[in-house]
Amino acid sequence: MRKDVRSGCPVNLSLEVLGDRWTLLVLRDVVFVGARHFRELLAGPERISSNILADRLASLVEHGLLVRSGNPEHRQKITYSLTEAAIQLVPLIVQLGSWGLRHLPVTDEYAARMRVLESGGPALWDEFMDELREEHIGPRARLRPSAGDPPVRSRMEAARLEALAAATG
Amino acid sequence: MRKDVRSGCPVNLSLEVLGDRWTLLVLRDVVFVGARHFRELLAGPERISSNILADRLASLVEHGLLVRSGNPEHRQKITYSLTEAAIQLVPLIVQLGSWGLRHLPVTDEYAARMRVLESGGPALWDEFMDELREEHIGPRARLRPSAGDPPVRSRMEAARLEALAAATG
DNA sequence: GAGACTGGTTCGGAAATGCAACTTGAGTAA
DNA sequence: TTACTCAAGTTGCATTTCCGAACCAGTCTC
Numbered sequence: 253m254r255k256d257v258r259s260g261c262p263v264n265l266s267l268e269v270l271g272d273r274w275t276l277l278v279l280r281d282v283v284f285v286g287a288r289h290f291r292e293l294l295a296g297p298e299r300i301s302s303n304i305l306a307d308r309l310a311s312l313v314e315h316g317l318l319v320r321s322g323n324p325e326h327r328q329k330i331t332y333s334l335t336e337a338a339i340q341l342v343p344l345i346v347q348l349g350s351w352g353l354r355h356l357p358v359t360d361e362y363a364a365r366m367r368v369l370e371s372g373g374p375a376l377w378d379e380f381m382d383e384l385r386e387e388h389i390g391p392r393a394r395l396r397p398s399a400g401d402p403p404v405r406s407r408m409e410a411a412r413l414e415a416l417a418a419a420t421g
Numbered sequence: 422m423r424k425d426v427r428s429g430c431p432v433n434l435s436l437e438v439l440g441d442r443w444t445l446l447v448l449r450d451v452v453f454v455g456a457r458h459f460r461e462l463l464a465g466p467e468r469i470s471s472n473i474l475a476d477r478l479a480s481l482v483e484h485g486l487l488v489r490s491g492n493p494e495h496r497q498k499i500t501y502s503l504t505e506a507a508i509q510l511v512p513l514i515v516q517l518g519s520w521g522l523r524h525l526p527v528t529d530e531y532a533a534r535m536r537v538l539e540s541g542g543p544a545l546w547d548e549f550m551d552e553l554r555e556e557h558i559g560p561r562a563r564l565r566p567s568a569g570d571p572p573v574r575s576r577m578e579a580a581r582l583e584a585l586a587a588a589t590g
Numbered sequence: 591g592a593g594a595c596t597g598g599t600t601c602g603g604a605a606a607t608g609c610a611a612c613t614t615g616a617g618t619a620a
Numbered sequence: 621t622t623a624c625t626c627a628a629g630t631t632g633c634a635t636t637t638c639c640g641a642a643c644c645a646g647t648c649t650c
Contacts, residue, residue, distance in 0.1 A: 259466040260528025262521030262535050263449045263514060269525070270517075271442040272606090280432045290628050297428040301608050306629055316524075328616050328627050337524045344516040345432060348439075351513055352431030355485075355506045356438070359429025366431050442638090459597050470639055475598055497596040497647050 269315050270341075274300060278308050279317070279338060280345055283384065284365065286405060288331050312338075334388040342381050346370065364415035365408045372404075380404040438484050439510075443469055447477050448486070448507060449514055452553065453534065455574060457500050481507075503557040511550050515539065533584035534577045541573075549573040 258264055270276055281287040281296045293305055300308075309332065312318040317338040323329040349366040352358055358366075369376060378395075383403050385393035427433055439445055450456040450465045462474055469477075478501065481487040486507040492498040518535040521527055527535075538545060547564075552572050554562035 258468070259531070260526070261449075261466060261531040262518040262525065262527045264446060264467055264521075265525040265527060266517045266521035267442055267445060271440065271445070273436055273440040274607095276436060276440070277433060280430075291626085294628095297430060298433055299427070301610090302629065303609090303631085304607070307606095309629095326617080326627090328614090330628065340520060340523065344513065344520055347513040347516050348435045349431040351509060352433075352435035354509065356431065356434040357429070358431045358434060362428070362430040460595080463597095468640095470641080471598065472600085473639060476638090495596085495648080499597060 269317075274304055274308050275312065276341075276345060276348065278305065278312065279334075279341060282318070282332065282334060282338075283342060283345060284405065284408065286387075288333070290330065293332075317341075334384055336385070336389065336393075339381050339384045339388070342377055342384070343374070346377060360415045360419055361412055364411040368408045368411045369404070376404060438486075443473055443477050444481065445510075445514060445517065447474065447481065448503075448510060451487070451501065451503060451507075452511060452514060453574065453577065455556075457502070459499060462501075486510075503553055505554070505558065505562075508550050508553045508557070511546055511553070512543070515546060529584045529588055530581055533580040537577045537580045538573070545573060 257268065277296065277298060277300070278293060281293055285292075285296075287293045287296070290302075290305065290309075293309075294300065294302060309318065309320070313320050313332075316335055319333045319335060321331050321333065323331060346366075346369050350370045353363055353366050353370065369380070372379075379399065379401075382394045382396060382398070383405070385395070386398075426437065446465065446467055446469070447462060450462050454461075454465070456462045456465070459471075459474065459478070462478075463469065463471060478487065478489070482489050482501075485504055488502045488504060490500050490502065492500060515535075515538050519539045522532055522535050522539065538549070541548075548568065548570075551563045551565060551567070552574070554564070555567075
């Protein structure tokens with residue numbers, strides 16, 4: 253974990269927080285897959301190792317992108333929640349995925365999920381961000397009322413399963 | 422330079438190309454500052470060291486984000502040009518900067534530059550991308566005719582100098 | 591031919607990565 | 621209460637990558 257700031261440029265400062273191979277993948281799993289616990293995050297498709305995951309979670313908490321909370325019923329169960337700052341990374345993660353979709357050899361299964369967000373445009377991202385606020389911060393944290401459509405994450409998951417079925421069958 | 426692919430997820434694949442502390446900074450200098458030569462890139466505010474820069478330039482060329490070309494008049498002068506794939510990273514870099522602007526302690530001077538792009542919205546990014554196509558790929562590469570306004574980069578630079586003057590007094 | 595300017599290399603230490611095994615503490619079933 | 625499982629990490633160690641400083645080999649300029 254480095255401490256020194258190399259310059260006051262916004263791009264640089266963001267990279268000092270997010271610029272490595274794992275940090276944004278951890279956030280992707282929290283945001284897109286709904287992973288909230290250590291073991292869930294460990295099970296992501298890239299097989300992050302537990303020491304790296306522990307390190308990144310600590311860094312994300314330290315930088316104010318995640319909040320770590322225990323559960324009084326189940327004392328060894330830790331839950332990680334997104335903060336507003338992390339939720340505001342949704343457009344960035346979508347851009348990252350969208351660019352990958354256009355320029356890199358993406359697998360169909362994962363492509364389907366990203367295409368839902370891409371085709372929905374910024375309006376859908378806003379709705380998704382509001383769903384995340386409700387889920388991670390509290391029902392009062394929404395900026396606008398829900399339209400009543402199925403949650404964005406479930407639409408992404410449906411698209412993923414459809415692509416998976418098409419590939420298998 | 423790693424070869425193995427960890428998963429076919431678009432976010433992961435993008436991170437395998439862009440996910441480190443320097444790659445996007447190099448692109449930022451080419452895109453926002455107009456740096457096209459080794460020594461220009463070396464002079465960026467984060468003081469990248471020459472071996473890292475050489476390594477990242479090679480990686481960017483290998484991944485098809487930059488093109489390296491010599492100059493017949495000045496044999497030791499090498500010019501790096503953006504490809505279409507790299508130009509399509511403009512929205513991503515803007516998102517990165519915009520998020521930094523909102524959540525990190527950005528310096529006024531650099532903030533001014535980013536605010537121009539942020540407040541112009543996607544329409545301005547498109548115009549900027551077209552200017553980059555003209556500059557790096559060729560005049561024919563524009564998707565739409567220029568509106569005749571001053572180039573986006575010069576507007577950013579003007580805002581930066583203004584902020585710098587305000588700070589100095 | 592001296593000096594400066596070009597795009598880099600080379601070297602060695604420091605830091606990050608990553609695999610595997612281990613740990614601690616809590617819940618759970620017999 | 622003993623044994624089993626699961627949750628959230630640690631620890632140890634080898635490998636890989638990063639990166640600052642110094643250096644270098646060709647132009648080009650005077």
